Amino acid sequence: xxxxxxxxxxxxxxxxxxxxxxxxxxxxxxxxxxxxxxxxxxxxxxxxxxxxxxxxxxxxxxxxxxxxxxxxxxxxxxxxxxxxxxxxxxxxxxxxxxxxxxxxxxxxxxxxxxxxxxxxxxxxxxxxxxxxxxxxxxxxxxxxxxxxxxxxxxxxxxxxxxxxxxxxxxxxxxxxxxxxxxxxxxxxxxxxxxxxxxxxxxxxxxxxxxxxxxxxxxxxxxxxxxxxxxxxxxxxxxxxxxxxxxxxxxxxxxxxxxxxxxxxxxxxxxxxxxxxxxxxxxxxxxxxxxxxxxxxxxxxxxxxxxxxxxxxxxxxxxxxxxxxxxxxxxxxxxxxxxxxxxxxxxxxxxxxxxxxxxxxxxxxxxxxxxxxxxxxxxxxxxxxxxxxxxxxxxxxxxxxxxxxxxxxxxxxxxx
Numbered sequence: 584x585x586x587x588x589x590x591x592x593x594x595x596x597x598x599x600x601x602x603x604x605x606x607x608x609x610x611x612x613x614x615x616x617x618x619x620x621x622x623x624x625x626x627x628x629x630x631x632x633x634x635x636x637x638x639x640x641x642x643x644x645x646x647x648x649x650x651x652x653x654x655x656x657x658x659x660x661x662x663x664x665x666x667x668x669x670x671x672x673x674x675x676x677x678x679x680x681x682x683x684x685x686x687x688x689x690x691x692x693x694x695x696x697x698x699x700x701x702x703x704x705x706x707x708x709x710x711x712x713x714x715x716x717x718x719x720x721x722x723x724x725x726x727x728x729x730x731x732x733x734x735x736x737x738x739x740x741x742x743x744x745x746x747x748x749x750x751x752x753x754x755x756x757x758x759x760x761x762x763x764x765x766x767x768x769x770x771x772x773x774x775x776x777x778x779x780x781x782x783x784x785x786x787x788x789x790x791x792x793x794x795x796x797x798x799x800x801x802x803x804x805x806x807x808x809x810x811x812x813x814x815x816x817x818x819x820x821x822x823x824x825x826x827x828x829x830x831x832x833x834x835x836x837x838x839x840x841x842x843x844x845x846x847x848x849x850x851x852x853x854x855x856x857x858x859x860x861x862x863x864x865x866x867x868x869x870x871x872x873x874x875x876x877x878x879x880x881x882x883x884x885x886x887x888x889x890x891x892x893x894x895x896x897x898x899x900x901x902x903x904x905x906x907x908x909x910x911x912x913x914x915x916x917x918x919x920x921x922x923x924x925x926x927x928x929x930x931x932x933x934x935x936x937x938x939x940x941x942x943x944x945x946x947x948x949x950x951x952x953x954x955x956x957x958x959x960x961x962x963x964x965x966x967x968x969x970x971x972x973x974x975x976x977x978x979x980x981x982x983x984x985x986x987x988x989x990x991x992x993x994x995x996x997x998x
Contacts, residue, residue, distance in 0.1 A: 584644040584755055586612055587621045589635060591650040591660055592734060596626035604649045604739055611743060615752060616760030616809060617645060627651070632663035640667070640725035645751055647743070650734030652717035654696040660731055661720070665704040668724045672702040678709050678718040685716045710746050714738050721750070728754060761813040763820045766840030767804040769831055770989055777802045780830045788823040790816075800982040803840065804831065833998055836989075843988045844872040850995040851882040851932075858991070859928025860886040861899050861920040863911060864938040864954060869984045885928035889920065899923025912937050912949050914966030917957030921966075925959040932994075933959035936987050940979040954983040956990050 588608050594600040602624065609619045620643060625635045632651075639646050651660030665672045679701035686693040703709065703720045710719030710730065717733035719742055730747045732739045752759065769777055774797050781804055784793050794805040806823050810816035828835055836843050851858060862869050870886035873879055887898050892911055895901040901919045909915050917935050925933030938954030945951035952971045958964060967990065971982050 584617055584751075584760075585620050585642075586617050586645040586647070587623065587639050587643045588619060589639060589646060589648045590622070590624045590734075591627070591632060591648065593626040593657070595650065595734075596624050604734065604736055607736070607740060608647050608649070608743060611748065612645075612647075612751070613807070614762055614764060615748060616755065616762040617751060618760075618809075627657040627659055629659050629663055629666075632659055633666045636663060636667035636724065636729070640727040640729070643727055645754070646727050646729045647747065648729060648731045649739055652700065652719065652731065652733050654694070654699050654716070658699075661702055661704060664707070664720075664722055664724075664729070664731060668704055668706070668722060670705040673705045675701050675703045675709060675718075677711075678703055678720075681709070681711055681718045682716050685712075710742055712738055712742060713745075714741055719746075721747075760809050760811060761816050763808045763816055765806040765808075765820055765824045765838075767806075767824070767827060767831065767835055768837040768840055768842065769802045769804060769834045770800060770836050770843060770985055771834045772802060772831070774802050777804060777831065777834075781827045784823055784827055787826060788819055790819060791823045799978065800985045801836065801843065833993070836992070843985055843992070845876050847988050847992050847995070848873065848876045848879055848882060850992065852878070854931075854995065856931035856995075857882045857884050857928070859884050859924040859930035859933050861895075861924035861933065861935040861957070862886060862888050863890055863895075863920070863936060864940045865936045865980050865984050865987070866890070868980050869934070869936060869987055872984060872988070884930045885924065887924060887927070895920060895923075899927065910949075912939060912953060912955055914955050914957075914968050916966070917955035918959070918964050918966035919957070921957030921959040922964050931961060932991065933957070933964075934987055934991050936983050938979070938983055940976045940983070942974055942976060952979055954979075954986065956983075956987045958990055958994060960994060 588605045590602045590605050595602050605622050612619050625631050651658045682697050682700050707720040707722040712718050715738040719732045721730045732742050778795050792807040796803040808816050808820045837846050860870055867888045873883050889895045889898050892906050899920050900923045905915050917937050920935035921933040935957035939945050939951050941951035952973055955966055955968050957966045969986055973979050
């Protein structure tokens with residue numbers, strides 16, 4: 584079955600709000616074997632909304648519409664749906680009770696304007712909203728089954744999962760397609776080169792589609808498969824995944840879409856190991872990423888943002904002569920920073936960053952984009968100099984952080 588997604592509202596149309604809803608809905612539909620063929624966005628314009636709904640009704644089997652179900656005058660979705668279907672808006676008592684119950688839960692008075700949210704197109708089916716004031720509804724127009732959901736993301740997601748997807752899967756019946764998505768996370772390859780390495784997967788495994796998603800500084804290689812036979816699909820996706828992994832080699836961070844910090848955290852946990860950090864150019868970003876992972880307190884012990892040379896000396900024990908001879912951005916300095924972080928934290932491993940994030944401060948010998956990463960472990964310690972050709976400060980901080988974690992990852996894996 585084919586589906587479309589319609590996002591409504593002037594905030595979405597104008598770019599004032601990012602349309603995260605459509606991306607989420609597409610992902611969930613594709614995962615369940617429903618092919619999404621088009622995304623549309625229409626502002627708060629009643630004639631345009633009516634026209635868009637009628638066009639969608641003629642094109643596809645299923646549609647999800649988000650937004651415009653609130654109590655204000657610019658919330659036009661229910662009226663547009665009624666006009667497109669050629670029916671009247673009618674007061675729906677269960678919908679009214681849905682709205683009323685939300686206000687009662689929070690002991691707040693319901694205004695008269697909220698009564699508008701209980702006006703639904705005649706013949707539509709109520710979609711109960713358990714976490715907000717805007718009930719949704721479903722309605723068939725032409726050959727298409729429409730599902731109208733609120734624009735608030737957490738409300739939409741709850742209703743999509745609990746009410747919309749079960750009905751969509753039921754409508755598919757025996758013709759249901761099974762879908763699989765395999766996400767391989769990589770670091771260290773530009774998007775173009777990653778694409779070249781796996782470009783032959785579609786020819787080698789008919790029925791598998793390739794997609795690449797850049798989420799700087801990581802690249803996700805995505806393999807999409809669809810078939811009526813789930814066992815055959817699983818076999819094909821497994822073979823295609825192993826084929827892609829072989830070609831991407833050591834640049835693979837994760838075979839199942841994990842981010843670098845989650846992978847490193849898992850490796851530390853598996854080894855009952857801990858980490859201490861010393862950051863200069865990354866300014867705490869390395870610590871922030873690692874501690875964004877739930878359970879990181881089991882392995883994360885310490886981070887020092889030792890931005891100045893004095894802090895490097897007093898907190899980490901970097902030798903003054905090292906700084907005088909080589910400067911803050913040097914492999915030896917980074918190594919001593921990592922050793923100091925490991926010693927201060929009492930951790931299994933120490934990791935450090937010192938570099939030039941820019942946009943100013945670079946020299947001919949150490950241009951903007953230069954970073955030195957220090958590593959200290961039970962068996963050895965070292966510093967490594969890397970260069971990334973980015974002039975933007977935040978980009979450099981992100982890729983410096985990723986490069987440091989990648990060095991630690993490879994040490995933990997002994998690769």
